[in-house]
Amino acid sequence: MTAPFVPRIRLYQNWLREQRGLVFDSYDALWRWSVSDLEGFWRSIWDFSGMQSPTPPGQVLVEARMPGAQWFPGTQVNYAREVLRHVDAAHAAGLTAIVSEDELGEVRELSWPELRRQVGAFALTLRGLGVQRGDRVAAYLPNRPEAMVAFLACSSVGAIWSVCAPDMGTASVVDRFRQIEPKLLIAADGVHYGGKALDRSAVVQELRAALPSVRTLVLLRTPFAAQRIAAEADWADAIARDDAATAAFEPEWLPFDHPVWIVYSSGTTGLPKPIVHGQGGILLNMHACGLHHDLGPSYEANNAGERYHWFSSTGWVMWNSQLAGLASGTTICLYDGNPAGGKEKPDWGVLWRFVARHRVTFFGAGAAYFANCMKAGLQVRDCGDLSRVRALGSTGSPLSEEVQRWGTAQVLGAGSPAVWWYNISGGTDFCGAFVGGNRELPEVPGQMQCRFLGAAVEAWNEQGQPVIGEVGELVCTRPIPSMPLYFWGDEGNARYLSSYFDTYPGVWRHGDWIRIGEDGGCIIYGRSDATINRQGLRMGTSEIYSAVEGLPEVLDSMVVDLEYLGRESYMPLFVVLRPGVVLDDALRGRIHEAIRNHLSPRFLPNDIFQVAEIPRTLSGKKQELPIKKLLLGQPIEKVVNREAMANPGSLDWFLAFAAQRAQTVQG
Numbered sequence: 001m002t003a004p005f006v007p008r009i010r011l012y013q014n015w016l017r018e019q020r021g022l023v024f025d026s027y028d029a030l031w032r033w034s035v036s037d038l039e040g041f042w043r044s045i046w047d048f049s050g051m052q053s054p055t056p057p058g059q060v061l062v063e064a065r066m067p068g069a070q071w072f073p074g075t076q077v078n079y080a081r082e083v084l085r086h087v088d089a090a091h092a093a094g095l096t097a098i099v100s101e102d103e104l105g106e107v108r109e110l111s112w113p114e115l116r117r118q119v120g121a122f123a124l125t126l127r128g129l130g131v132q133r134g135d136r137v138a139a140y141l142p143n144r145p146e147a148m149v150a151f152l153a154c155s156s157v158g159a160i161w162s163v164c165a166p167d168m169g170t171a172s173v174v175d176r177f178r179q180i181e182p183k184l185l186i187a188a189d190g191v192h193y194g195g196k197a198l199d200r201s202a203v204v205q206e207l208r209a210a211l212p213s214v215r216t217l218v219l220l221r222t223p224f225a226a227q228r229i230a231a232e233a234d235w236a237d238a239i240a241r242d243d244a245a246t247a248a249f250e251p252e253w254l255p256f257d258h259p260v261w262i263v264y265s266s267g268t269t270g271l272p273k274p275i276v277h278g279q280g281g282i283l284l285n286m287h288a289c290g291l292h293h294d295l296g297p298s299y300e301a302n303n304a305g306e307r308y309h310w311f312s313s314t315g316w317v318m319w320n321s322q323l324a325g326l327a328s329g330t331t332i333c334l335y336d337g338n339p340a341g342g343k344e345k346p347d348w349g350v351l352w353r354f355v356a357r358h359r360v361t362f363f364g365a366g367a368a369y370f371a372n373c374m375k376a377g378l379q380v381r382d383c384g385d386l387s388r389v390r391a392l393g394s395t396g397s398p399l400s401e402e403v404q405r406w407g408t409a410q411v412l413g414a415g416s417p418a419v420w421w422y423n424i425s426g427g428t429d430f431c432g433a434f435v436g437g438n439r440e441l442p443e444v445p446g447q448m449q450c451r452f453l454g455a456a457v458e459a460w461n462e463q464g465q466p467v468i469g470e471v472g473e474l475v476c477t478r479p480i481p482s483m484p485l486y487f488w489g490d491e492g493n494a495r496y497l498s499s500y501f502d503t504y505p506g507v508w509r510h511g512d513w514i515r516i517g518e519d520g521g522c523i524i525y526g527r528s529d530a531t532i533n534r535q536g537l538r539m540g541t542s543e544i545y546s547a548v549e550g551l552p553e554v555l556d557s558m559v560v561d562l563e564y565l566g567r568e569s570y571m572p573l574f575v576v577l578r579p580g581v582v583l584d585d586a587l588r589g590r591i592h593e594a595i596r597n598h599l600s601p602r603f604l605p606n607d608i609f610q611v612a613e614i615p616r617t618l619s620g621k622k623q624e625l626p627i628k629k630l631l632l633g634q635p636i637e638k639v640v641n642r643e644a645m646a647n648p649g650s651l652d653w654f655l656a657f658a659a660q661r662a663q664t665v666q667g
Helices: 006-021 029-036 038-049 079-084 086-090 112-129 145-156 170-181 202-210 246-248 281-293 320-325 350-357 365-373 402-412 491-500 542-546 583-597 625-631 648-666
Strands: 096-102 107-111 134-142 158-164 185-186 188-194 197-198 215-220 259-264 274-278 307-310 331-336 362-364 389-394 419-423 425-427 432-436 457-460 471-476 508-516 521-527 532-534 536-540 554-559 572-577 607-610
Touching: 006 038, 029 457, 038 281, 038 554, 079 112, 079 145, 079 281, 079 320, 079 350, 086 112, 096 112, 107 112, 112 145, 112 246, 134 145, 134 170, 134 202, 145 158, 145 320, 158 170, 170 274, 185 202, 202 215, 246 521, 259 281, 274 281, 281 320, 281 432, 307 320, 307 389, 320 331, 331 350, 350 362, 362 365, 365 389, 365 402, 402 419, 425 583, 457 508, 491 508, 521 542, 542 554, 542 572, 542 583, 554 625, 572 583
Parallel strands: 096 331, 134 158, 134 185, 158 259, 185 215, 307 331, 307 362, 362 389, 389 419, 572 607
Antiparallel strands: 096 107, 188 197, 259 274, 425 432, 457 471, 471 508, 508 521, 532 536, 554 572
16 A cells, blocks of 8 residues: 655654654644744754764854854755765666756756766866866756766866856857856757757857866857867866776865855846855755655655756756755756747747656746746646646746646646645845745745745835735845856955845845735735836736736836926836737726726836846746836946847847936926
8 A cells, every 4th residue: 555645744743753853733833933943944954854864963063144144164065965865766666867868859868877977087087187176167058967967077076167058149148157267167069959050169168268267168068069169178078087096086075164066146237246155054054945846866766756847947946956856865857948949939838748758746837937838828728737746836936826727727637636836936146946846835826825944034015014904024144055146256245245134234135025824824016116006006016917917918027107306106026918919008007907906006107118038037937126217317238148048139128218207207
């Protein structure tokens, strides 16, 4: 008889009762303990997850301050060790480590022993190329197993990893990598995306020329490059060895706070912020997040056959979430390509068919992806057998109630016996989530179920006081292990402090509006610096989008509130309409009616404009603040980096509109 499935967060609570004598009568009580007894909670995560160190942990937290908290002094860890400790058990259970597929339909499976061999082989290659502990290794790679192997090998030898996706512009990649002065560059000479083969060999040569610190290029050769370029090493050769040294290789033990990777904020002005995270802090927080993800080792009876897929490019922090799946012993599934198929012929069923083919159990993507599927009229049941899907994950922007209800009906109609929506919100900044899900709590479409364990999240009003049932600034009042160690090259922590602690010294201000309900459920209302404030009433932009984009004619929208000194504010609404639909007086009336009925007449826009596209970041977020600044008169080069955008061509219309507005305001 098959043992009944037990949510991982319940297994953790059972463990707390048996090992610590701690019993909690509600999730709220458990959460309050986790943010009040930081030492007890984070030590329990270490022990429950089985983290290893040759020097057992003693003190958990030296001082509970932000920034600068020092965790688990004297311990030693390694991300690669945490992954590879699952090899024998997972392989004995007949499980695969990584399943991958690309747009051309090539499917590859990497076994756990083969993952270990490739990581060992490339780690030895890195050492042979002179890479030492603390050196930066930059990667320009797509979402393929090679990127996972390369990261784990870098971690194995104590090198500091940093990756950019090949869909990013050359200048944007240089802006990131030049700051950290990498010693070695790993790059792909081509990709296949949106139905097209894209040669990246010239870009790789430009990167090499623009990064004088790079001594060695390791090239992943693909069929998509039109020319063969020179490199010090080929990827195929770098992972080829299979000898006694490879079999005996073990990742180095590293200090808990040794840097593991450098990720970048999607800042709208200046150079991107190079955020440094620590080995131990990332591992510890990922294990805590795993309780909420409800992901455990795929080889354990409780999680037998678990397969985790969160669609991402290597340039989005959700790629790191897939790495977290490996660290928990879960089989991960990677898709390398455009989730909407070819640009000229969109196909929103691509990922659903991938999920069906590979028997994915947990399918995550950006909220905009699910909204686009609904808008396209996709019939998920036509995409294959989805009976194994038990969880749908969403992040990147708020998921509307309508889209969540649509997704539930579609997946249940496609054969899944049950589906749990795992809506989360967090950030690249601390490589985790502040609010998200718990399978044991009630679900309310359009909401997130709870605050994460260990995350002392509150909503603060304008007086800096915590509020319940009201919209306020999302703050975190106590440290989390995965908060940045520092920003690379940040003299005196100046950029770090100004990014999160300038408003409330010693308290992390995240830059989002949040409402926390009496039941602990949370709603994110968008960025606090792009909030609508009409006649003294504040409203997050996501509520306006929910009303406007609920109309069948509207595919996408963006609103900004332009407050002029000495003048009444001006709030334009920009809409992308279905093909063939024109913005006429009748449609304007329906948009006004939707906003009036869903929100308040206070939030009716001053004007509505039809545009071809809404400007978005590479991770799919609407560029509200840059457009607001542009329309308030700031020069385009100071408010947005085109290379960090998914659709830079969309700015041309807004530039013309800004010029027109400037004349109107001056007149």
